[in-house]
Amino acid sequence: xxxxxxxxxxxxxxxxxxxxxxxxxxxxxxxxxxxxxxxxxxxxxxxxxxxxxxxxxxxxxxxxxxxxxxxxxxxxxxxxxxxxxxxxxxxxxxxxxxxxxxxxxxxxxxxxxxxxxxxxxxxxxxxxxxxxxxxxxxxxxxxxxxxxxxxxxxxxxxxxxxxxxxxxxxxxxxxxxxxxxxxxxxxxxxxxxxxxxxxxxxxxxxxxxxxxxxxxxxxxxxxxxxxxxxxxxxxxxxxxxxxx
Amino acid sequence: xxxxxxxxxxxxxxxxxxxxxxxxxxxxxxxxxxxxxxxxxxxxxxxxxxxxxxxxxxxxxxxxxxxxxxxxxxxxxxxxxxxxxxxxxxxxxxxxxxxxxxxxxxxxxxxxxxxxxxxxxxxxxxxxxxxxxxxxxxxxxxxxxxxxxxxxxxxxxxxxxxxxxxxxxxxxxxxxxxxxxxxxxxxxxxxxxxxxxxxxxxxxxxxxxxxxxxxxxxxxxxxxxxxxxxxxxxxxxxxxxxxx
Numbered sequence: 001x002x003x004x005x006x007x008x009x010x011x012x013x014x015x016x017x018x019x020x021x022x023x024x025x026x027x028x029x030x031x032x033x034x035x036x037x038x039x040x041x042x043x044x045x046x047x048x049x050x051x052x053x054x055x056x057x058x059x060x061x062x063x064x065x066x067x068x069x070x071x072x073x074x075x076x077x078x079x080x081x082x083x084x085x086x087x088x089x090x091x092x093x094x095x096x097x098x099x100x101x102x103x104x105x106x107x108x109x110x111x112x113x114x115x116x117x118x119x120x121x122x123x124x125x126x127x128x129x130x131x132x133x134x135x136x137x138x139x140x141x142x143x144x145x146x147x148x149x150x151x152x153x154x155x156x157x158x159x160x161x162x163x164x165x166x167x168x169x170x171x172x173x174x175x176x177x178x179x180x181x182x183x184x185x186x187x188x189x190x191x192x193x194x195x196x197x198x199x200x201x202x203x204x205x206x207x208x209x210x211x212x213x214x215x216x217x218x219x220x221x222x223x224x225x226x227x228x229x230x231x232x233x234x235x236x237x238x239x240x241x242x243x244x
Numbered sequence: 245x246x247x248x249x250x251x252x253x254x255x256x257x258x259x260x261x262x263x264x265x266x267x268x269x270x271x272x273x274x275x276x277x278x279x280x281x282x283x284x285x286x287x288x289x290x291x292x293x294x295x296x297x298x299x300x301x302x303x304x305x306x307x308x309x310x311x312x313x314x315x316x317x318x319x320x321x322x323x324x325x326x327x328x329x330x331x332x333x334x335x336x337x338x339x340x341x342x343x344x345x346x347x348x349x350x351x352x353x354x355x356x357x358x359x360x361x362x363x364x365x366x367x368x369x370x371x372x373x374x375x376x377x378x379x380x381x382x383x384x385x386x387x388x389x390x391x392x393x394x395x396x397x398x399x400x401x402x403x404x405x406x407x408x409x410x411x412x413x414x415x416x417x418x419x420x421x422x423x424x425x426x427x428x429x430x431x432x433x434x435x436x437x438x439x440x441x442x443x444x445x446x447x448x449x450x451x452x453x454x455x456x457x458x459x460x461x462x463x464x465x466x467x468x469x470x471x472x473x474x475x476x477x478x479x480x481x482x483x484x485x486x487x488x
Contacts (some may be wrong), residue, residue, distance in 0.1 A: 018384045045416050096465075096468045096471070099468050100464070134466070135463075136463045137462055138462045170486065171486045173482055174479055175479065175484065189311075214486050215484055215485065217381075217483075218382045220343050227468070227475070231473075232476055232484075238419035240476075241416065241458050241460070242412075242461065
């Protein structure tokens with residue numbers, strides 16, 4: 001069973017886990033799991049439990065733990081600072097960057113962002129990220145912050161040792177900019193909204209040490225930039241292999 | 245005006261172009277262009293015309309050509325062989341791979357594809373690709389084939405000098421597999437459907453010289469794999485810079 005189910009630590013009782021709510025429904029009604037099936041269950045803190053289903057009731061599933069592993073956190077740190085983009089495209093970016101392995105996502109407002117920050121969005125994006133983790137087998141979901149202002153974003157960037165800004169007016173070859181990137185760095189990726197960044201904003205990023213790089217001749221959409229840049233960074237860090 | 249409008253060669257008359265249909269509607273009603281505005285108009289064969297709007301009528305826009313450039317075709321060749329995926333996700337893959345610069349897209353059926361091939365789809369995907377070109381400033385749209393069978397796909401692959409297969413069971417580091425890739429190669433990227441490929445299918449690809457590579461620890465969705473792999477290949481060919 002490739003799909004992972006998420007539970008809370010409080011759902012674990014000695015050798016048994018209790019699965020409830022939407023996870024239980026998905027397991028019982030959609031996947032139609034049966035007593036005796038093996039499933040993998042995990043917490044967002046990296047506890048991974050191989051279990052065997054013992055009971056499926058109307059409201060819950062009970063499974064017996066057969067193996068328990070505490071996974072190590074990723075040995076890298078990649079934070080995507082994403083200027084908020086409209087609706088579904090922001091969700092696509094979060095889903096795909098979660099699959100790719102980005103560790104943190106910080107949405108922020110800038111001169112040209114048009115979406116109003118709202119609290120509902122963070123909850124929705126977190127749910128999306130957890131769904132993506134279940135689908136792709138990722139153990140630790142990304143940490144997704146609530147929307148921050150441009151100045152708060154600049155402040156957070158101060159603690160990063162490598163900052164890459166996807167910028168269409170940049171002539172440098174991305175390979176020259178990214179080469180030699182070390183996995184021990186605290187890496188930030190900055191991607192603009194549909195409207196991009198003003199030249200003043202780009203200057204402010206550069207003043208913090210941000211390296212601008214082009215993603216090619218064409219002007220990529222914001223969510224394409226996020227996924228393309230995340231892919232290339234993971235690849236360049238040599239994380240595109242089965243076990244690392 | 246960043247947005248490019250597509251026309252046919254037959255819409256060009258001496259120093260004037262006539263823009264009709266949905267392009268005219270978008271120009272006049274959505275973007276609300278005016279007489280005197282400068283726009284860029286192009287054909288799918290690479291003719292790029294900088295124009296100035298002279299007349300906006302109910303059904304058409306007439307613009308005067310100020311500069312005419314015949315663009316050179318891309319100096320690289322990247323074909324995405326994409327096992328067909330359901331609905332919106334296939335469209336997303338085509339849109340984003342168009343933005344990234346993939347030159348050809350060949351949808352194909354395999355053991356685990358569930359979508360029925362239909363003629364309507366090719367027309368829709370081509371329209372999507374052209375929209376993406378207008379948005380991102382790409383001159384030559386990708387050539388998108390009608391759906392082919394697995395065996396037809398194998399046959400087409402014989403003319404490619406470098407074939408990369410995104411395969412989750414592969415242990416090799418992608419960097420080791422892709423390094424030294426030359427821009428003069430005829431490059432094929434193979435991405436599976438939601439269900440992936442059978443081991444027999446993978447063997448057949450390998451027999452044609454396909455190199456398997458992992459896209460990381462997590463199991464990426466099909467459309468994420470297409471975009472991630474295309475990004476990395478464009479990057480590795482040093483095409484991630486403004487002018488090439």
